[in-house]
Amino acid sequence: MSRKGGDHEQQPVRRMESPRSSHGQAIARILKTFRPEDFDLEEGFLLQTFTQMKGCGCKVPRPILLNLLKTFGATPSVANGGVGIGLDSCVVPLRHPGLKLVQTTDFFYPLVDDPYIMGRITAANVLSDLYAMGVSECDNMLMLLGVCKDFSDKQRDIVVREFIKGFKDTAAQAGTEVRGGQTVKCPWLLLGGVATSVVTDEEMLRVDRAVPGDVLILTKPLGGQVSVNSYEWLKTNDVRMREHHLDPKKVLRAAQQAMEQMCRLNKNAAIFARKYDAHACTDITGFGILGHADNLARAQKEKVRFVIDSLPIIEYMEEVARAMNGGNGFNLFGGTSAETSGGLLVVLPEDTAEEFRAELEKKESFPTFNIGRVIAAIEGEENGACMNHRIEVVPVPSSIHSSAIPINE
C-alpha cells in the first residue's frame, strides 16, 4: 500500500451558518455528546450494550446470504422493471400504467450511545436504499422496533421516545412521514424501517449502464465500523484502548464524524446522480465498499470490472485499524469493513463526475471522493470489483469540528 498526495486530499470545507437546518440540529446534538443523566437514565447506561452486534455489521455474511437466497430462485440483479433481490431496493411494475413501486427494508442493532441519533441513523440508512436507485422522494416510511426485554420500564420509555423522535425528524428532513410499523419484544434492541416510493421511470435511475472509462465516486468516507467499535471501547473503558494505545480524544472525534455522516441523507447525492444521469449507483452498508461495488459490477449489462484505487477513511481510523489484527482491523484495507448509512457509490463518465462532485460538495459542504474506475472485463472474466493492490489510503478530517455548524440541506 502506498500513500501519496493528489486530488483526494481534502481541506476542511467552510460552511455557512444556518441554525434551523435539521441536519445542523443533529450535528449540534452529536458535538454536545450524549450524557445518560441528562435524560434521566443512570450514569453508565450504554445503548450499544443491549446487543452483541452493531449496525449493518449484523448482516448475515454475503456468501451465506447469496446461498440462502437461492431458495428464491433468483440471483441479485438490478431491477429495472423486473425483480431484484439483494441490490438495494426492489422495483415492481404496478397495475397502474407508467408507475413502479420502489421499496426497501433494513433493520439492525444500536451502534451509538444516543438513542435520538440512533433513530436518525436508522431512518437515514433505510432511506439510503431508495436514494441508491436515484429515487429522491419517499412516499411512506414504516418503523420496525424490537424493544429490548432487559430494559426497565423507564429505560424502555426513554429510549423508545428518543429513538422515535430521531427517526421521525430524519423522515421529516427527507420530506416524508412515518405512518406505521411494528413493535415486539426482543433480546436485543432491534431498530429498522421500511421506505416506499411510487415513481415514474423518469424519477429513478437505471443503474446497470456502467462502461469502461467511467469513474467511481464515493460521497462519504469509510471507516464507520472501526469508529463505532473504538468508540464503544472508549465508553466501556475496554482494555483494547490501552492495548492498542488509542488516543481517547481522537477516538471521540472520529466517532462524532462518523455519527454525522451516518445521519446525513443521501438525498442530494441521489438528486444529482439523476441530474447527471449516472450510469450506476449503490449505497455502501454492511458488505463494505468492495462487497457493494462487486454487487453493482455484477449487475451491469456491459462486461466490466470496477477497480478501487483509493480508500478515503475517517481520520485516525487508519491508525486504529493498523494497530489491530495484524495491521488490518475489521479488514478495513481489504474493503469489506461494514458501513452503516454509508455514502453512495456513483458511477459516472469522467467529465460529468467532476461536475457532479462540485455541485454536491457545494450543496452539502462535505467532501466527495474519486475512488476508482471502470475497466473492460477480459474475455471470459466475470463482472466484479477488485482492489488495486497498490491501494492508496486517504485520511479524511472531520468537517464538523473545524468550521461553522450546521450545513445547508
Added chain:
Amino acid sequence: MSRKGGDHEQQPVRRMESPRSSHGQAIARILKTFRPEDFDLEEGFLLQTFTQMKGCGCKVPRPILLNLLKTFGATPSVANGGVGIGLDSCVVPLRHPGLKLVQTTDFFYPLVDDPYIMGRITAANVLSDLYAMGVSECDNMLMLLGVCKDFSDKQRDIVVREFIKGFKDTAAQAGTEVRGGQTVKCPWLLLGGVATSVVTDEEMLRVDRAVPGDVLILTKPLGGQVSVNSYEWLKTNDVRMREHHLDPKKVLRAAQQAMEQMCRLNKNAAIFARKYDAHACTDITGFGILGHADNLARAQKEKVRFVIDSLPIIEYMEEVARAMNGGNGFNLFGGTSAETSGGLLVVLPEDTAEEFRAELEKKESFPTFNIGRVIAAIEGEENGACMNHRIEVVPVPSSIHSSAIPINE
C-alpha cells in the same frame, strides 16, 4: 358464562378433493406432522425453543404501545385518505391522482415446529393486514428474517430454506411475489414481512362506518395461543401436560387445526367484505378479539359500542384454558388471548351478514361465526368494545380431520 345450542354450532363441512390447491398442500403437510429427522435435523430439534415468545403474543402490550406511540403525536385511527398508526395497514395518498399506497409490516417469533408451515403462517399473517382493509390484491412483499445466532450452520441452512419456501408459497397463493427483504443475526429466530399495495378507492373498504344494529362476523375461531402453547408442552414433555391432565391426542389435533387456520389467507374474506360493502373490518392478532374489536370500535365515526356475545374456540382449547390459571388460561375468556394470523372481524348489517357468511363458507368450506353486535354508545360514553358478561363459548371442531382434503381456494 353459559353454553347453549344455536346457530353457532358447527357441523363438519364436506369439501371437494382438489389435490393441487396450495392450501391443500399446506393441510397435507400439517396432518403428516413434522419430523425433524426427515429434514436432516436432529431428533428433538424444536423451532419454538429458539425464542422465548410466540407469534403475535410477542407484541408490546397494547396500553404500553399506545403510550409509546404518543411520540408520533398520533392516536390509532382508521386511515381513509389520512394517517393511520396502530390499526392494520397505513394508507397514504400518492402524488399520482386517484391512487393510494396501502402497506403493513409484521414480525414475530416461531410458534410451531415446522419451518415451512411457519413461513406460510408468517406470510399469511402480514398479508392479513391488507385484507383487513378490504384490499385483496398485494403488489409486493418483502421478507424480514433474523437468523438465530445459536443455530449451527446446518440448522440455519435447513430452517431458512424451509421457511423461505413456505413464505414464498403463500405469497404465490395470494397472487403476489417476494422481491426483497433483510436478513440479520439475532438471539431469537425472528420472522416477518412487509406487504404493499397501490389501490384506487374502489379497491379498498372504508372501515369506519359501523352503525347500531350491525353484527360482528368472525371468520376463524379463537384459541390459537392456547393451542400453540399446549402443543409445545406436548413436544417438550412439559410437566403442564400432566399437571393439567391434558390429552395428547386432542392437543395435537387442536394444534393442527390452529396451524391450518393460521396458514389460511383472509383474501376471500376480504373480497366478500368488499362485495357486501362491510361497514368495518379488522383482523385478529396479538391483542386478541377484544383488543382488536376495541381498536376498531374507537375508529368508527358513529358513537358505537361493539358487544361480543360469543367466543368460537378451537375444540378442546376451552378445556385447556379452564384447567389453568384459575380457569382462564391466557385470559382466553377475557378476550385478550393472542391470535396469530387470526380471522377477519367483519361488521355488516344483519341481513347482508348472512349472505356474506354463506358465500364465504361455500367458497372456503370452513365455518364463520356471528359473535356479536353493534349498539349505540350511551351519551358521554366513549366508543369501544366489551364482552357480554354472559358470554357463550362455542367449541369449533376441526374440519381438516373429518373430511376430504384439501379445500377450494
